[in-house]
Amino acid sequence: MRQVQSYVDERLAAFCYSCFGAPTTRDHVPPKVLLDEPFPENLPVVGACQTCNEGPSVDEEYFACLLEIAACGPAGRHLMRPKVRRILDERPALASRLEAAVNEDGYLRVEENRARRVIEKIARGLWSYETGETTGTMDAVVWFAPIDELTDDDVQSFLTVPTPSILPEVGSRLMFKVLDSLKAGQQPHVWENMQPQRFAYAIAPSAGSRGGVRMIIRDYLAVRVELQAKGEVW
Numbered sequence: 272m273r274q275v276q277s278y279v280d281e282r283l284a285a286f287c288y289s290c291f292g293a294p295t296t297r298d299h300v301p302p303k304v305l306l307d308e309p310f311p312e313n314l315p316v317v318g319a320c321q322t323c324n325e326g327p328s329v330d331e332e333y334f335a336c337l338l339e340i341a342a343c344g345p346a347g348r349h350l351m352r353p354k355v356r357r358i359l360d361e362r363p364a365l366a367s368r369l370e371a372a373v374n375e376d377g378y379l380r381v382e383e384n385r386a387r388r389v390i391e392k393i394a395r396g397l398w399s400y401e402t403g404e405t406t407g408t409m410d411a412v413v414w415f416a417p418i419d420e421l422t423d424d425d426v427q428s429f430l431t432v433p434t435p436s437i438l439p440e441v442g443s444r445l446m447f448k449v450l451d452s453l454k455a456g457q458q459p460h461v462w463e464n465m466q467p468q469r470f471a472y473a474i475a476p477s478a479g480s481r482g483g484v485r486m487i488i489r490d491y492l493a494v495r496v497e498l499q500a501k502g503e504v505w
Contacts, residue, residue: 305470315396332365413495415495429495482498
């Protein structure tokens with residue numbers, strides 16, 4: 272993953288990445304439970320209030336384990352990431368809950384509200400990290416689907432992230448990435464591969480107070496989150 276220094280207005284750092292609370296803690300995006308050790312040296316970190324940081328932590332464990340069961344199958348624990356196997360061993364209630372979520376046909380029932388909370392949190396954190404802006408004034412719409420359930424055209428459309436229609440926040444990491452690409456006579460390279468086979472993402476700002484975050488999680492799940500100013504019509 273590219274290391275790019277941020278030089279955004281320091282006043283923007285006075286707020287939690289997800290609300291207007293005081294950033295009394297630091298939050299990793301994505302949560303470490305979705306990555307393997309050794310972690311990337313420049314793992315994104317954003318300022319967060321206590322509530323936004325710690326609130327979804329139980330959901331993050333659920334989400335990581337859910338992805339492994341979806342990817343490996345209920346009987347494929349030996350194929351799962353060691354971190355996830357350890358969580359399931361140490362959290363028998365969670366393991367039982369996930370085992371019970373597999374129906375007779377082998378389909379996994381997803382607790383969508385929990386998955387969406389985690390995905391939205393990650394998207395808000397990545398947006399703030401790359402643009403320097405809090406997302407406290409933005410609503411989010413979350414979409415996700417297993418990659419192997421998409422058509423080839425769907426996959427190509429998902430991977431093709433539009434070139435930013437506006438220059439990102441002055442001094443932001445995303446601004447420097449866009450400018451570096453333009454100086455080299457290239458289209459902006461928008462996808463960041465944070466950890467192979469574990470997590471990749473792309474940021475796509477657009478006109479007005481809106482933008483999008485796309486993610487590929489565990490080489491299994493395609494995720495798209497649209498962000499825009501509260502109250503605007505989608």
